[in-house]
Amino acid sequence: MLTAGIDLGGTGIKTGIVTEAGEIIAKVACPTAPERGPEIVARDMAQTVLDALAQAGKTQDELASIGIGVPGIEDPSRGIVPFLTNLGWHETPLRALIQRHIDKPVYIANDATAACVAEAVAGVTVGTRSSVLVTLGTGVGGGVLIDGKPFVGAHGVATEIGHITIKFDGEPCSCGHLGCFERYASATALIREGKKAAAAHPEGQIARAMAENRGELTAKMVIDAAKIGDPAAVELFDRYTTWLAIGLAVLVNAYDPEVIALGGGVSAAGDFLLNPVRQKLPNHIFFRTMPYARIELATLGNDAGIIGAAMLRG
Amino acid sequence: MLTAGIDLGGTGIKTGIVTEAGEIIAKVACPTAPERGPEIVARDMAQTVLDALAQAGKTQDELASIGIGVPGIEDPSRGIVPFLTNLGWHETPLRALIQRHIDKPVYIANDATAACVAEAVAGVTVGTRSSVLVTLGTGVGGGVLIDGKPFVGAHGVATEIGHITIKFDGEPCSCGHLGCFERYASATALIREGKKAAAAHPEGQIARAMAENRGELTAKMVIDAAKIGDPAAVELFDRYTTWLAIGLAVLVNAYDPEVIALGGGVSAAGDFLLNPVRQKLPNHIFFRTMPYARIELATLGNDAGIIGAAMLRG
Numbered sequence: 001m002l003t004a005g006i007d008l009g010g011t012g013i014k015t016g017i018v019t020e021a022g023e024i025i026a027k028v029a030c031p032t033a034p035e036r037g038p039e040i041v042a043r044d045m046a047q048t049v050l051d052a053l054a055q056a057g058k059t060q061d062e063l064a065s066i067g068i069g070v071p072g073i074e075d076p077s078r079g080i081v082p083f084l085t086n087l088g089w090h091e092t093p094l095r096a097l098i099q100r101h102i103d104k105p106v107y108i109a110n111d112a113t114a115a116c117v118a119e120a121v122a123g124v125t126v127g128t129r130s131s132v133l134v135t136l137g138t139g140v141g142g143g144v145l146i147d148g149k150p151f152v153g154a155h156g157v158a159t160e161i162g163h164i165t166i167k168f169d170g171e172p173c174s175c176g177h178l179g180c181f182e183r184y185a186s187a188t189a190l191i192r193e194g195k196k197a198a199a200a201h202p203e204g205q206i207a208r209a210m211a212e213n214r215g216e217l218t219a220k221m222v223i224d225a226a227k228i229g230d231p232a233a234v235e236l237f238d239r240y241t242t243w244l245a246i247g248l249a250v251l252v253n254a255y256d257p258e259v260i261a262l263g264g265g266v267s268a269a270g271d272f273l274l275n276p277v278r279q280k281l282p283n284h285i286f287f288r289t290m291p292y293a294r295i296e297l298a299t300l301g302n303d304a305g306i307i308g309a310a311m312l313r314g
Numbered sequence: 315m316l317t318a319g320i321d322l323g324g325t326g327i328k329t330g331i332v333t334e335a336g337e338i339i340a341k342v343a344c345p346t347a348p349e350r351g352p353e354i355v356a357r358d359m360a361q362t363v364l365d366a367l368a369q370a371g372k373t374q375d376e377l378a379s380i381g382i383g384v385p386g387i388e389d390p391s392r393g394i395v396p397f398l399t400n401l402g403w404h405e406t407p408l409r410a411l412i413q414r415h416i417d418k419p420v421y422i423a424n425d426a427t428a429a430c431v432a433e434a435v436a437g438v439t440v441g442t443r444s445s446v447l448v449t450l451g452t453g454v455g456g457g458v459l460i461d462g463k464p465f466v467g468a469h470g471v472a473t474e475i476g477h478i479t480i481k482f483d484g485e486p487c488s489c490g491h492l493g494c495f496e497r498y499a500s501a502t503a504l505i506r507e508g509k510k511a512a513a514a515h516p517e518g519q520i521a522r523a524m525a526e527n528r529g530e531l532t533a534k535m536v537i538d539a540a541k542i543g544d545p546a547a548v549e550l551f552d553r554y555t556t557w558l559a560i561g562l563a564v565l566v567n568a569y570d571p572e573v574i575a576l577g578g579g580v581s582a583a584g585d586f587l588l589n590p591v592r593q594k595l596p597n598h599i600f601f602r603t604m605p606y607a608r609i610e611l612a613t614l615g616n617d618a619g620i621i622g623a624a625m626l627r628g
Contacts, residue, residue, distance in 0.1 A: 153570020160567040163600040253474040254568040256467020286477040
């Protein structure tokens with residue numbers, strides 16, 4: 001049977017028709033425009049499923065279910081998505097809104113959880129039964145598989161990896177707490193530290209790159225400056241990979257998965273990120289002489305959200 | 315069927331014959347004296363099982379298995395207990411050593427994991443499918459049940475709760491890292507902070523109690539000083555319960571269990587500990603308006619290790 005996977009983001013909806021092996025056979029995208037409200041956006045989401053089916057030359061009868069990865073969580077006790085902060089939505093009965101248009105089972109999961117499922121079906125964690133996906137983007141997201149199944153906890157609030165405290169008197173976080181992992185391991189952290197470095201070293205590569213980019217700084221610019229050996233950027237990136245390793249050690253101590261996969265924008269740095277993190281992790285885990293999780297780069301990129309959503313089951 | 319549970323500690327061996335309902339029908343104890351080496355101690359452990367069976371008027375035929383809770387972990391891939399630091403043992407083939415004397419299945423788990431199982435069978439978490447036990451003692455230990463089963467991770471190193479980093483530039487830990495949860499939430503942390511308070515306030519209750527106790531300070535003395543309103547002790551205990559709440563919030567963000575049970579020596583403070591922790595936890599968790607874990611006191615005390623070990627299965 002085929003399933004549909006919908007990756008619902010703040011700016012775009014990406015929908016695919018996916019085989020059981022995790023292959024996308026048709027793909028449709030449209031803008032979210034969330035200010036139109038959940039009812040209209042859900043109608044568009046359903047339409048992308050129908051359009052993708054048509055593109056694949058398939059009918060609704062061949063579709064087993066629809067999965068949706070959302071930048072939030074579902075409250076499993078109520079079938080409601082309580083917060084979609086990026087979209088400005090609250091208490092959204094997303095499943096029911098989709099089913100108004102297509103009468104199929106609808107499964108909803110956090111987008112990082114969906115991506116973690118995708119990597120296990122068709123990406124870097126194929127063949128494993130337990131894995132953690134850490135997305136290093138504007139924030140830090142996380143998905144966890146235990147015994148081959150998405151782990152969401154008793155109330156659906158587990159695996160909130162980005163908001164695990166790693167320095168309880170540290171950087172203030174948008175969530176209102178101090179020292180969350182995402183304050184140290186996100187692209188936003190690289191930009192924050194990069195701006196400090198640019199101010200301290202106006203002659204350095206980060207400041208130069210910013211000046212060439214109308215004063216804007218991206219995580220990639222910081223990483224590129226480190227790659228060419230700019231001393232402040234090298235020092236900053238070294239601190240960043242230490243922070244990341246500290247957070248990954250917390251995940252080893254908590255979940256002890258077979259693999260931790262790094263995804264999201266920062267993971268595009270590839271081996272330049274992976275090598276120091278692999279080297280530093282043993283300095284921060286508790287059982288240094290026991291086997292522990294391999295650290296790998298996620299491989300599915302932007303398609304992970306669609307594939308993983310399509311793999312969701314009841 | 316009956317099973318035997320052995321709680322192996324650095325100073326003592328406590329063994330019980332336990333019913334399927336978690337009731338201890340016979341109990342035997344003896345000193346560990348670990349310096350005698352694993353072979354001799356394992357012989358004594360097997361003897362406690364035989365003695366407890368005799369005490370209960372039961373035979374080996376009525377015994378299904380033997381479970382052992384150890385202050386360490388088993389490497390499931392090798393059937394070896396790699397570290398029993400308290401006992402000074404390394405690479406101990408504990409299962410095989412016991413089976414030399416009694417030919418029954420032997421299951422080994424971390425002692426906090428065993429206690430977590432016990433609380434779910436006969437203690438405060440009866441009726442739950444997911445729970446975390448946090449033992450607040452000399453260190454901080456942890457056990458986790460997911461889907462009703464002990465969760466140990468892919469390599470047996472999961473739920474190393476005491477060594478989760480909550481302040482990566484914080485207090486040095488015996489494990490060689492900085493800012494581990496147990497540096498802030500153990501009895502040892504209360505004693506460390508209590509000694510600082512005694513030095514800063516020689517007129518205060520903590521200093522007085524120390525002087526009356528030949529200069530020795532216990533966590534109970536610090537808590538008792540806070541209970542009677544000594545200002546430095548109250549301030550210190552307030553900081554302690556905040557730190558504990560921060561660590562428990564990490565556990566909510568990671569595991570999202572139904573219940574987190576607090577055990578170990580510090581939990582003897584009862585409601586004086588429980589009430590501020592319950593009050594502060596919502597200040598530190600991410601999804602404040604979603605349901606989250608109840609915080610409770612463990613109820614089985616010292617018998618938890620025996621009962622939980624006896625409940626271990628393959």
